[in-house]
Amino acid sequence: MKQLQLLRHCTVGGIRGFAAQSGKGSNVQSLKIEGITDIIAVASGKGGVGKSTTAVNLAVSLANKCKLKVGLLDADVYGPSIPMMMKLHGKPEVSADKKMIPIENYGVKCMSIGSLVAEGDALVWRGPMVMKALEQMTRGVHWGTLDILVVDMPPGTGDAQISISQRLQLSGALIVSTPQDVALMDARRGVKMFAQVNVPILGILENMSYFKCPKCTEPYYIFGKGGAQRTADEMDMEFLGEVPLETGIRSGSDEGVPVVISDPDSFVSRAYADVAQKIVRKLELTRRQNLGPEINL
Numbered sequence: 001m002k003q004l005q006l007l008r009h010c011t012v013g014g015i016r017g018f019a020a021q022s023g024k025g026s027n028v029q030s031l032k033i034e035g036i037t038d039i040i041a042v043a044s045g046k047g048g049v050g051k052s053t054t055a056v057n058l059a060v061s062l063a064n065k066c067k068l069k070v071g072l073l074d075a076d077v078y079g080p081s082i083p084m085m086m087k088l089h090g091k092p093e094v095s096a097d098k099k100m101i102p103i104e105n106y107g108v109k110c111m112s113i114g115s116l117v118a119e120g121d122a123l124v125w126r127g128p129m130v131m132k133a134l135e136q137m138t139r140g141v142h143w144g145t146l147d148i149l150v151v152d153m154p155p156g157t158g159d160a161q162i163s164i165s166q167r168l169q170l171s172g173a174l175i176v177s178t179p180q181d182v183a184l185m186d187a188r189r190g191v192k193m194f195a196q197v198n199v200p201i202l203g204i205l206e207n208m209s210y211f212k213c214p215k216c217t218e219p220y221y222i223f224g225k226g227g228a229q230r231t232a233d234e235m236d237m238e239f240l241g242e243v244p245l246e247t248g249i250r251s252g253s254d255e256g257v258p259v260v261i262s263d264p265d266s267f268v269s270r271a272y273a274d275v276a277q278k279i280v281r282k283l284e285l286t287r288r289q290n291l292g293p294e295i296n297l
């Protein structure tokens, strides 16, 4: 039944039953979460390129279009914005066994690392604090059974990002960039960082690729458009598509109603659904490659 649903909505086969392979051989302590098939990172080299916006719209698309069980973990220690973007109110409840219960909205179970900090307090994370918080966000949460946990990473390529990638045993990472050279340069750094910790790149998405005002017939092309496609070609990664700069995306984020919910049949919502579909397909392929050739007995 599950497979049929996936075939219908995402045109790929079932994705259950395989272990994530990244981080294999490393001696870093894993925070693998029982019951979660794949953990994927949404990352960017540069801040402000639309990483959290992508994580939200991707997670909601995976849940609603692909009919998967999806979780969203806000690990952006520098600026957790998932609670606002997903309209999550209050703190997560704590169960009798002292584990936190994710807050669910739009069919996605959400947890934000920001909920560990009192509202209004400065977000000052030092050394092992990030890892302690990550442990609470993984082992200390009743995630239940999930097909995919989408992780909104902190922007950049420092120690925190490397440790999070290793500890979570990611199945793959999606890189978000705007078309500008400065953003793409940092996106390349991101790709290299994930290669260092043996995390497969699922592809790169060009966000704010061009501008199309609601009343214009022709889009306004932003200087450098297509840069992510060229970067993908040069670095031998999949180009996942382009999402234009649209006021509906920004207002949806601010109001806590992702555009894939408020306007599910719009051009941008279809673009996010397409990315979700590509991600599911890529995870399936990665898994098959990791399994090696089939043995017929």
Ligand SMILES: Nc1ncnc2c1ncn2[C@@H]1O[C@H](COP(=O)(O)OP(=O)(O)OP(=O)(O)O)[C@@H](O)[C@H]1O
Binding pocket: 044, 046, 047, 048, 049, 050, 051, 052, 053, 054, 076, 079, 081, 154, 155, 207, 208, 243, 244, 245, 246, 247, 249, 250, 251, 253, 254
């Ligand atoms: N395609 C888009 N069209 C219009 N606005 C967008 C688009 N993508 C993102 N934005 C807006 O840009 C701002 C930054 O986006 P977002 O918070 O997702 O970036 P980010 O990369 O996660 O930032 P950081 O990690 O540095 O906090 C937000 O106000 C968001 O609504």
